[in-house]
Amino acid sequence: ITFRAYDDGVAFRYGFPEQENLKEFIIEEDLSEFAFTEDFTWWSANGERENLGPLSMKAFESPVFTPTVLKCADNLYLGIHEAATYEFSNFKLKKGDKPYSFQCDVQGVSQAKTGMQTSWRTIFIGNKPGSLVESNLLVNLNPASKIEDTSWIKSGTSMWDWRTWGYTAPDGFVYGLNTTSHKRFIDFAADNNVDYLLMDADWYGPEFSENSDPTKSNNEIDIEENFRYANEKGVGIFLYLNDVGAKKFGLERILKQFHDWGAAGVKYGFMTSKGQAKVLQTRRVIEMCAKYKLMVDFHDNPIPPSGNERTWPNVMTREYCHSQADAKRSYFPETIVSASFINMLAGPLDLCSGWYGFEGAEERPKVFEFLPGTVAAENAKMVVGFSGISVLPDAPENYLEKSDLFDFIKQLPDGFDEYKVLDGDIDSFISVGRRSGEKWYIGSLTNREARTIKIKLDFLKPGVEYKAFLYEDAPESHYMDNREAYQTRNIKVNSESEITIKLAPGGGNAIRIEPTDL
Helix, strand or coil: CCEEECCCEEECCEEEEECCEEEEEEECCCCEEECCCCCCCCEECCCCCCCCEEEEEEHHHEEEEECCEEECCCCCEEEEECCCCCCCEEEEEEECCCCCCCEEECCEEEEECCCEEEEEEEEEEECCCCHHHHCHHHHHCCCCCCCCCCCCCCEEEEEEEEHHHHHHHCCCCCCCCCHHHHHHHHHHHHCCCCCCCEEECCECCCCCCCCCCCCCCCCCHHHHHHHHHHHCCCCCCCCCCCEHHHHHCHHHHHCCCCCCCCCEEEEEEEECCCCHHHHHHHHHHHHHHHHHHCCCEEEEHHHHHHHCCCCCCCCCEECCCCCHHHHHHCCCCCHHHHHHHCHCCCCCCCCCCCCCCCCHHHHCCCCCCCCCCCHHHHHHHHCCCCEEEEEEEHHHHHHHHHHHHHHHHCCCCCCCCCCEEEEEEEECCEEEEEEEEEEEEEEEECCCCEEEEEEECCCCCCCEEEEEEEECCCCCCCCCCCCEEEEEEEEECCCCCCEECCCHHHHHHHHEECCCCC
């Protein structure tokens, strides 16, 4: 058993050294327990549904997903997850034998050989819930990058065809799954600092049909023309793929074809295996994508992120959360607040934030329910939630209609140098700051309750004058009946300033701060 201790957490894992009388064996159960001294309050991830908690340990129903977060005191929070999941099945948590304890619940039997090691069982430690999210514990427990030349890996934002199907633009154009629609996305991306277009399911035929060949496009799409046009405009393309096509037509053959076309990455959905097989298949997809210089975004109940974006930096994000409107369900504002404190402990999340055209969106065939929220909160989500690829779900025309609001997304950098959770509570609100160079980006979100919060700017450089651009809820904004009301303003600030912001029920606020001499 190997233990590691850090300032912000501890970790342990099991290794099986080479030995004369043991070569191969089976892992059926993990008896590791996390035993606590009393009945602490806990929260946990919950797949593609609203997170669990706050709950008593006496009310524990097993098994639950990790990360699991516990409040042990007003100034002591713990988080349980795993790091470096490469060989064996991941685990959930079930009720342990001791009072107030969790036991690792490995998801199925794992075949093992001597020389192998389990993932790290990790305990984050912090004096507030935001401290856990700021931690680099998971990536520090992973091996160094196995990709020497990472110049082809580029984070950023992406347009997305899936949720826009059926949208009628002001000029009468109706978006569909066709090259004409894709060119409109590409044009908008090229003009508005958006890096990619994600072509989602059905671009090569019905996604679950064994006859749908991912090395060819459907009749409405000229795939080579899409890539030619995107390349001319300086826009990359992500292509959807799932196990049905990969197994029938060969994963490597497909990924090589994607590479030959010039694809930037893959959105891999609906992996059908479970337990150890799913872990190994995920690893195979990651390594094969790296071979063909493809980034990857995992969707539809992927194995949990475990810091392995350090080892394989082409892993950009995963839908390890309730992504808005996915699983054919909408979420309410408290879900994104909770996910930012819980799911994001595990790593980058594909939250599909950035809805602008709320009214009537559920009439589109791939938007299944009313979407609660405010448009100002959608900007804030782009900062609060971390993702290597931030997928924008709406039509270009809805962003153009609110171009003063979209200015915030348009000016987001491709990456950040510093990250702080400025304030927040797991069940109520969160305020996050991210720095890129000399600029700061701040996002704040609340649950269904309106609130006023104060943000101290003491993290700015002393003696420097800045301008703050605010994109915020209007006084009448509301997550149910006035979702698209917003306002913008700008003010001068410095390191001694404090900004007071008002969040509407279910609302949010985004701020860009830059030195006035830039």
